[in-house]
Amino acid sequence: MTEHLYHSASATFEAALRVPILPPEHRSRRLHGHSYRVRVQAELPDGWAPFAGAETDALQQALAEAVAPLDYAELNAEVPVPTDENLARWIRRRLAGRVPGVRAVGVRSTADTGVDLDAADHAHLWHRFRFEAAHRLPRVPAGHPCGRMHGHGFEVILHADQDLAGADMGIDFDVIAAAWAPLADVLHHACLNDLPGLENPTSELLSQWIWQRLRRELPALSWVSVYETATAGCHYDGKHYRIWKDLRFESALRLIQAPEGDGRRRLHGHSYLLRLHLVAPLDEVLGWTVDYGDVKALFKPVYARLDHHRLDELPGLEQADPGRLARWIRSQAVEPLPQLARIDLQQTPGCGAMLCWGDLGPALPT
Numbered sequence: 489m490t491e492h493l494y495h496s497a498s499a500t501f502e503a504a505l506r507v508p509i510l511p512p513e514h515r516s517r518r519l520h521g522h523s524y525r526v527r528v529q530a531e532l533p534d535g536w537a538p539f540a541g542a543e544t545d546a547l548q549q550a551l552a553e554a555v556a557p558l559d560y561a562e563l564n565a566e567v568p569v570p571t572d573e574n575l576a577r578w579i580r581r582r583l584a585g586r587v588p589g590v591r592a593v594g595v596r597s598t599a600d601t602g603v604d605l606d607a608a609d610h611a612h613l614w615h616r617f618r619f620e621a622a623h624r625l626p627r628v629p630a631g632h633p634c635g636r637m638h639g640h641g642f643e644v645i646l647h648a649d650q651d652l653a654g655a656d657m658g659i660d661f662d663v664i665a666a667a668w669a670p671l672a673d674v675l676h677h678a679c680l681n682d683l684p685g686l687e688n689p690t691s692e693l694l695s696q697w698i699w700q701r702l703r704r705e706l707p708a709l710s711w712v713s714v715y716e717t718a719t720a721g722c723h724y725d726g727k728h729y730r731i732w733k734d735l736r737f738e739s740a741l742r743l744i745q746a747p748e749g750d751g752r753r754r755l756h757g758h759s760y761l762l763r764l765h766l767v768a769p770l771d772e773v774l775g776w777t778v779d780y781g782d783v784k785a786l787f788k789p790v791y792a793r794l795d796h797h798r799l800d801e802l803p804g805l806e807q808a809d810p811g812r813l814a815r816w817i818r819s820q821a822v823e824p825l826p827q828l829a830r831i832d833l834q835q836t837p838g839c840g841a842m843l844c845w846g847d848l849g850p851a852l853p854t
Contacts, residue, residue: 491845493811494529494591497548498838501526501559505570510660519562522597526555526579527838531589541743541809542752547587548839554582571660572596572603573611573650580605601661604647611650612710615664618643619672623680623689627774633781640716642675644668644698649710659708667706671698688775691716691731695724720780729770730829733783735762737795741808744800758835760794762817765830767846778827786824790817810834810841818843 504521507514528551537546563570567578576593583590596602600616622639625632646664680689685697695714703709703726715721719734737760746753764787768777794817799808805816814833821828834840 491843492531493814494531494842494844495543495547495811496527496529496832496834496838496840496842497544497551498525498527499548499551499555500524501555503558503561503563505563507569507571508564509569524558524575525596525602525838526551526576527594527596528579528583528587529591529842530587531591533588536588539745539747541745541807541812544810544835544839544841545752550583550587551579554579554586572601573605573613576603576605576611577609612647613650613659613661613664614645614647615661615668616643616645617665617668617672619676621675621678621680623686625688625690625775626681627688637679642694643715643721645711645713645715646698646702646706646709647711647713648706648708650708659706664706667702671701690775691720691722692724692729692770692777693775695722695729699724699726716780722777728767729777730765730767731777731780731783732763732765733780733787735764735784735787735791736760737762737791739794739797739799739808741799743807743809745807755798761832761834761837761840762794763832764821764825764828765832765844766825766827767829768827783825787821789824790820793820810839811843814841814843818845 501524502521503524504519506519507516510517528547530547532543532547537543557566563575567574572595576595579595580590580593583593590607592604592606594602594604602614604612604614606612619642620639621642622637624637625634628635646668648659648664650659674683680686680694686694691714695712698714699709699712702712710725712724713721721732723730738757739760740755740757742755743752764783766778766783770777793802799813800806802808802816804819805812810833814831817831817833818828829846830842830844832840832842
């Protein structure tokens, strides 16, 4: 079973742009601006960073330097057709030669739209939507809270995979929004259990229901992501379900391998974001892969060792940088959670490590 450790970093910039290839009446042909966020994932070789444990910070610095020319600039001067996917390509070229092993570059132009560019030059455009709905899970054991009628502000992210082969643009965000609109009319302010095919509306079955209704209208659809809550959801690619559960913990550490005078050598701390990804077959009776509540409960003993503790004093974790910490979490969690297949760990927003293993391998979305 092959394990991959990727480091991730994030950077922001403010910029103005026009998209000249759009129809004359399209709003994005006019000069406008965005607050962009860029994220990169890279499988870094040993010795690339100044010292072991500094990979995340070194990657963040390299990314900040790469996007610096775009900050408070008119993007067309650097990228003639500055779509999100073309910006991602431009940034990847800027990183070439200075950052080895780049796996993915993500560009988010608004809170609800962006792109993930993979190593094969496929641009996975994504568009986020929200609807408010009620539901209950009728097949859960007696007393389970999800068996009661309740509701959520669901979020759905649709991902469309494009092999652009040098083209400036394939489908755009408006095409994705148009495909979603009929489903939004059905789902918003509805009781999901009343909809044909959603009698048991788990996140997994909801993501499958959406996929089946959009795939013909949107052949480029590559993932449907359903956020049932802000901290739990499911990715579905037409074949596999991958659920996740987010947890946060507050911890202290010092990096003993940092040189004298480096602030990371001093005792400091982070507010960590941890995302546990699990892959399992669908339970045909319950309609889910793993209960989100079970994930949290089974992980609780590991979480108790992380939250409000000094990480570099944990047995077997003398150096608590994101990569080593992710591997330590896997070693502690794989027995109670055998379905675990990926760990995302951020020590600051967008910056940290991603550890994945298993037959399906690393996967977008990032």
